Amino acid sequence: MMLQSYIEQAAEDGNRTVAVAAAEDVEVIEAVVEAIKLNFAKFLLFGNREEILTIINERHPEMVRHENLKIIHAYTKELAADHAVKAVKFFEADVLMKGNLPTATLLKAVLSKENGLRTGNVLSHISIFEIPEFDRLLIITDAAMNIAPDLDQKAQIVRNAVAVAKKIGMVFPRVAALSAVEMVNSNMQATIDAAALTLMSKRGQIEGCVIDGPLGLDNAISAFAANHKRIDGEVAGNADILLVPNIEAGNILYKSLVYFAQAKVGAIIAGAKAPIVLTSRADSAESKLYSLALALCCVQDSKLKQTSY
């Protein structure tokens, strides 16, 4: 399975709905229009109606009255976020997508105790990479959300990633808890946490996957490197999910793959009641589509009811 297959999968079931918070942005509208043309989903665009309409009229006048695109006015970015989150909460949409507003504003609405999308889980960022000359997809987590997760948070980050992995077709994912070295070192918390996660997996505290760590990136993804260091086990050389020890390691790895390895990537936020697409301006149009497709593939059962808009 490569990323294109999720675009095809999303297109096969175009019956989902995406709620976009603050859609008044050229690049967001472009992604939405492309997704509608690919039959990904219906879109509810929350935000400044006039600005949204101006953009659509200028660039895609044929879409103004498209049946899969609805615009719902919101007076402020905060209200756009609140309304989009409520649309997901009350089953009028299956996926939440960030538009032209600060991430913090969207997350504030997501994390609202009364009207948000909390499940009690940690929210975590999950990116799915297709890397040239590498034979399978790699999930990397968490490259953007949790700064310096503790052991419990790492366990939840793994659980979120495993849930996503299963929804995109990885039956029993192999998780590498990455560090700079393979030996447990009391001066390196990442190695201690990795060892603990490995045991948590063995004891059944983290289910549906097999975890090994601490592993260097080389031993996690290259059977040759793992053999060379005589590291055996199911995960070494065969990892599907790379758990990074901190946000800097994850973020730098993410960008290294995009900028130096010409990798393709889609990413979602997991752990809320619905998948969240947090694309940023710097993401390519292709990457935005992958993220949307992956989010749609992660919606278990559409709970869509007739919208009231």
Next chain:
Amino acid sequence: MMLQSYIEQAAEDGNRTVAVAAAEDVEVIEAVVEAIKLNFAKFLLFGNREEILTIINERHPEMVRHENLKIIHAYTKELAADHAVKAVKFFEADVLMKGNLPTATLLKAVLSKENGLRTGNVLSHISIFEIPEFDRLLIITDAAMNIAPDLDQKAQIVRNAVAVAKKIGMVFPRVAALSAVEMVNSNMQATIDAAALTLMSKRGQIEGCVIDGPLGLDNAISAFAANHKRIDGEVAGNADILLVPNIEAGNILYKSLVYFAQAKVGAIIAGAKAPIVLTSRADSAESKLYSLALALCCVQDSKLKQTSY
């Protein structure tokens, strides 16, 4: 300048001497023989004479009596390390190279207060990458030595890297202090340290370079990404040296470049009285040669005196 040019540069001045600690290892001998054939340097091989001779006899019998190769017996790995370090300390060698012994054993000899190679500086790992489709060499530090450097250590790590950069031809290197984000965030120590380093550069506390940070990897190395985020300055998009915030980020970036971006790399330890080559078994033969060549290029003035061996 690409890495091959340092091999040529090393070969032009073959008058240096490398002291190898515990040379009794097939891969180490292979690297030494290749370097001698390329006229890099003379080699003093400290270690188990019988084992070293057996390897050379078996694989390169023509080298046994080569004038640029001397074997000095040492009864233990620790003694081999001590002798090799002393050879450098007393100007019989210009570069120290790790052979078949634990890194900790070599570093113990290097850091010995009486007979070591301390200068008062932090020792730091400096790797120099040639990345396909990237237009210049990139220095990454510290991917292997300092686990979680504090601000003072980061400043010294930068100074070490700047000194190396100058010796390999980067006149006034641009240093990016990497983080996951570009904004100073009180929850992310890496961003605070990066901001402090940037100011230390402005105030002349770190000389011979220009530092900017916090920068994401994308904004450090891609002018397009930097423009997109409206980050200006001399460093953004043009970094020569990437200071990583912790060992995990550096190590994962290093391995990502080698395994996913097919990058070539050489690496040395700086901050001691002489460059140290710490290649590991997992390094390719090519990478070992690059490391040796870079170390030799970093020797300012050969202080070689006639060896007593």
